[in-house]
Amino acid sequence: GSRADGLAFLVRVDPDRSKSVFKEVLIDKRVHADAKSLILQAITEVPDPSWEPTLLSALDSNSERVQLEALRALESFKSKQHGERLLKLCKSKLPDLKFAAYAARTRLVGQDEEWLSEIRKLVKAKASVDRQIAAMLAGVLPRDQAMEYLTLLLQDPNLAVKTEALMAIGQLRRRDTVPLLIKRLEAET
Numbered sequence: 001g002s003r004a005d006g007l008a009f010l011v012r013v014d015p016d017r018s019k020s021v022f023k024e025v026l027i028d029k030r031v032h033a034d035a036k037s038l039i040l041q042a043i044t045e046v047p048d049p050s051w052e053p054t055l056l057s058a059l060d061s062n063s064e065r066v067q068l069e070a071l072r073a074l075e076s077f078k079s080k081q082h083g084e085r086l087l088k089l090c091k092s093k094l095p096d097l098k099f100a101a102y103a104a105r106t107r108l109v110g111q112d113e114e115w116l117s118e119i120r121k122l123v124k125a126k127a128s129v130d131r132q133i134a135a136m137l138a139g140v141l142p143r144d145q146a147m148e149y150l151t152l153l154l155q156d157p158n159l160a161v162k163t164e165a166l167m168a169i170g171q172l173r174r175r176d177t178v179p180l181l182i183k184r185l186e187a188e189t
Contacts, residue, residue: 007042023054026061033063040069044076052079059085064094071100075107083108095129102133106140116141123149128158135164139171146172 007018022039025031040058043051051073058070059082067089074082086108089101109115119141122134135153138146146168153165 007039012046019051019054023057026054026058026066029062033061033066036061036063036066037069040066040073044069044073047077049077049079052077052081055079056082056085059089064092064097067092068094068097068100071097071104075100075104080108098129099133099136102137106137110140120145120149123152128156128161131156131158131161132164135161135168138165138168143172 022043025039026036036058040055043055055070055074055077059067059074061067061070071082071086071089083105086101086105089097090105092098092101105115106119119134119137122130122137125131125134131153135150138150138153140146141149150165150169150172153161154169156162156165
């Protein structure tokens with residue numbers, strides 16, 4: 001198996017010892033980010049909410065890769081303890097971390113009007129990654145507004161944004177989306 005599988009085995013066999021060892025490794029600044037990522041992947045494979053404090057501390061790492069793995073693990077546990085840290089992670093330069101942070105924050109706050117306003121702002125953001133995130137999260141907006149924004153994002157010059165908008169429209173499963181999708185596909189060809 002992989003190294004992460006071996007570490008996951010250790011987590012299952014001796015969870016108490018592995019917690020103390022892994023926590024020390026995760027906070028040690030001399031340990032390479034790759035090693036920390038492997039540990040966090042192993043923790044994710046063995047869902048145990050008692051790892052939450054360790055994972056929360058890993059969110060404060062200087063490495064965005066380590067932060068991403070910690071966030072993935074916390075999300076696998078459906079944690080609710082990392083809400084404030086997510087706001088900081090939403091500003092990440094690493095696209096995968098930014099996507100994951102926005103998705104996690106949306107899961108936690110859902111229909112909060114201030115958060116919905118943040119998603120609306122992303123529709124017109126300069127960075128294509130932000131517009132992709134807006135498309136991905138448009139489904140949490142009121143249906144008519146979601147369709148309005150997704151229609152706008154279908155016209156985006158960036159292919160990744162268009163693709164994300166198409167997928168989001170498909171997830172809305174509304175009858176009125178089919179003609180819109182056909183029209184957009186015809187315009188592309």
